[in-house]
Amino acid sequence: MSTPFLHARLDVPGRLHATVTADAGDVVAVVGPNGAGKTTLVRCLAGLLPDSGELTVDGRSWSTPHALPRDRRVGHVVQGRDLFPHLSARENVAFGLRARGVDRRTARARATTELERLGVGALADRRPHQLSGGQAQRVAIARALVTEPRLLLLDEPFTGLDVGVAATLRVELARHLASYDGVVVLVTHDAVDALTLGTRMVVLEDGRVAQTGTPTEVAARPRTDHVARLVGLNLVAAADGAGLLAFRPSAVTLSPTEPSGSARLRWAGQVSQLTPYGDGVRVGVRTSTGQDLIADVTAAAVAELLLQPGTPVWASTKETAVVRYPVDA
Numbered sequence: 320m321s322t323p324f325l326h327a328r329l330d331v332p333g334r335l336h337a338t339v340t341a342d343a344g345d346v347v348a349v350v351g352p353n354g355a356g357k358t359t360l361v362r363c364l365a366g367l368l369p370d371s372g373e374l375t376v377d378g379r380s381w382s383t384p385h386a387l388p389r390d391r392r393v394g395h396v397v398q399g400r401d402l403f404p405h406l407s408a409r410e411n412v413a414f415g416l417r418a419r420g421v422d423r424r425t426a427r428a429r430a431t432t433e434l435e436r437l438g439v440g441a442l443a444d445r446r447p448h449q450l451s452g453g454q455a456q457r458v459a460i461a462r463a464l465v466t467e468p469r470l471l472l473l474d475e476p477f478t479g480l481d482v483g484v485a486a487t488l489r490v491e492l493a494r495h496l497a498s499y500d501g502v503v504v505l506v507t508h509d510a511v512d513a514l515t516l517g518t519r520m521v522v523l524e525d526g527r528v529a530q531t532g533t534p535t536e537v538a539a540r541p542r543t544d545h546v547a548r549l550v551g552l553n554l555v556a557a558a559d560g561a562g563l564l565a566f567r568p569s570a571v572t573l574s575p576t577e578p579s580g581s582a583r584l585r586w587a588g589q590v591s592q593l594t595p596y597g598d599g600v601r602v603g604v605r606t607s608t609g610q611d612l613i614a615d616v617t618a619a620a621v622a623e624l625l626l627q628p629g630t631p632v633w634a635s636t637k638e639t640a641v642v643r644y645p646v647d648a
């Protein structure tokens with residue numbers, strides 16, 4: 320078997336023990352709850368955090384301590400946007416090229432072209448404080464792409480942006496990534512990012528890989544509560560211990576007494592919370608076995624059942640609405 324374009328076995332004691340592989344052109348969406356190790360993973364790949372694993376990119380070893388961060392062909396766009404405040408947008412983008420020995424004139428010309436590709440060519444002479452969040456993020460992405468990295472690390476690239484700006488940038492980024500032949504590692508808390516931009520998904524939990532697969536596979540058969548919530552599914556362990564069950568909140572019915580019918584799965588519990596959701600209400604139910612379920616019901620049902628936090632309730636769903644799968648297939 321040939322070596323994948325990206326092969327990373329990352330090991331930071333107590334924080335991260337994860338193997339990630341990807342082919343050229345892959346966008347690896349990394350998801351997981353707070354503290355799962357996503358930023359640690361990205362920092363290891365960037366060479367900013369020493370680890371005792373192995374890292375091969377495009378046939379070359381990037382393992383520390385032999386490969387220094389500057390020897391890695393890596394572009395890194397971080398959550399907090401870290402443009403140099405005293406440099407113009409163009410100088411920010413040209414910086415990485417200059418550091419690699421490209422002459423000033425060529426670096427400026429390439430920076431200008433890259434800024435134009437990202438739709439911010441007209442702002443090339445502005446300093447970061449004269450840019451909006453979305454514009455600054457485009458400059459940061461241009462700065463990462465201009466050096467033609469083999470590995471592009473995007474850590475929460477849309478966080479903090481206005482919803483509309485994030486949506487536009489997401490579409491444009493997808494267009495740029497389609498012609499990118501390295502590997503992108505995209506850390507996100509957003510299911511839409513993972514599903515629309517990712518070609519692979521890596522789910523981290525407690526510093527370990529809890530699940531990998533295509534976004535479609537992971538979204539259809541989540542193995543962790545975090546991903547189930549991210550993609551809007553209920554996830555429970557089967558009562559007979561035979562695997563996991565996933566089903567939509569809209570397929571859950573609430574009733575005051577135990578529902579009849581053998582073709583229904585049912586759980587006794589209590590309402591934990593009520594929140595407006597679309598034109599209805601999203602009801603959280605904590606079952607007597609300690610599992611958290613979500614039911615999307617109409618406002619009329621909430622009124623009829625007199626639902627409020629603490630109300631005893633039965634949650635049920637039809638067998639046919641449930642996807643069943645093994646825990647670790």
Ligand SMILES: Nc1ncnc2c1ncn2[C@@H]1O[C@H](COP(=O)(O)OP(=O)(O)OP(=O)(O)O)[C@@H](O)[C@H]1O
Nearest residue numbers: 333334351352353354355356357358359360523526
């Ligand atoms: N400098 C550090 N020294 C020691 N432990 C750290 C350090 N930074 C983070 N950690 C720990 O490493 C683990 C992973 O943290 P990391 O920041 O990678 O998580 P994350 O998945 O990016 O979280 P978030 O979604 O909150 O950004 C956490 O348990 C965290 O407390």
